[in-house]
Amino acid sequence: MKRTADEPAYVLHRYDWSESSLILEVFTRHHGRIALAAKGVKRPSSNFRPVLLPLQRLEIAFGGTGEIRQLKSAEWVGGQVMPTGEALLSGYYLNELLLRLIARDDPHAKLFDAYSAAVQVLASEHGEALQPALRAFELLLLREIGLLPMLDAQTSTLAPLLGDARYSLLPEAGLVETGGDDARPAMAGGQWRQLQEALDGPAPFSAVLPLTDSMMQALKPQLRALLNYHCGVNVLRTRQMMIDLQSL
Known part of the structure; x- marks a missing residue:
């Protein structure tokens, strides 16, 4: 399985995939817009829950060659707060x-x-x-x-x-x-x-x-x-x- 790591990215949108998982639309610097399956992300114990937010700079790793690839890791880069209001x-x-x-x-x-x-x-x-x-x-x-x-x-x-x-x-x-x-x-x-x-x-x-x-x-x-x-x-x-x- 092809794997990409340390990729700058932003979450644009997300869809329910199952009771515990999501499909993410992600905008990356070197691969453009891609779809990722984030398995188990909706569980309270998931490390992804506080990270996969819109308008926040991330570094992600993902694998796979199909239309929907698998999210392997995601880290918040930091440096800015979440916008509010308008x-x-x-x-x-x-x-x-x-x-x-x-x-x-x-x-x-x-x-x-x-x-x-x-x-x-x-x-x-x-x-x-x-x-x-x-x-x-x-x-x-x-x-x-x-x-x-x-x-x-x-x-x-x-x-x-x-x-x-x-x-x-x-x-x-x-x-x-x-x-x-x-x-x-x-x-x-x-x-x-x-x-x-x-x-x-x-x-x-x-x-x-x-x-x-x-x-x-x-x-x-x-x-x-x-x-x-x-x-x-x-x-x-x-x-x-x-x-x-x-x-x-």
Whole structure:
């Protein structure tokens, strides 16, 4: 049986498998999203019970070659507390995006690093800091899986963006120039080029984070429409949960 050890990982979701066991959806740095059988984890005496929590950095060992492999060990790396409140819901939102858009056994080391950085922000910050972190991760996720067009040119013609002209990011057409009477959310060409330069840098999450803060009002609805389009839903489950809680 093939065995992998000392693998950085996060638990994205878990399902009941039997009275004492679970199936885990896990995001790993070198193997992508994988499914693991955690036998006996629901027993009170299990060493896994206090460890296999969402939004906590782990090092795991697993074995097997099938679609569902076996969890052998899991250790909490530490370094951050569990997010609470709105930050916790935001973390579940990131997990839902990964579950919907990342295929199993498809490694994305850069995306894993971006997810880890976003979780650290969620664990340490609240309020206004949460939204820029979510937008930065959304951009990096879409780019990593090939769903984000180049942000320094019009998608259909590859013509360079003009600094003062305004462009909208559309799910089916990419970046298109918008007129003055167009009500769709749009941003200046210079802003889109700034985002592309940040994404191409050596530390994209840190570089994109301050930009998403300053561009939030126009960027958020465009990214939401693009994500919903590729997820095949009108509203993600975690997004609907946030709306329901806010209405209460």
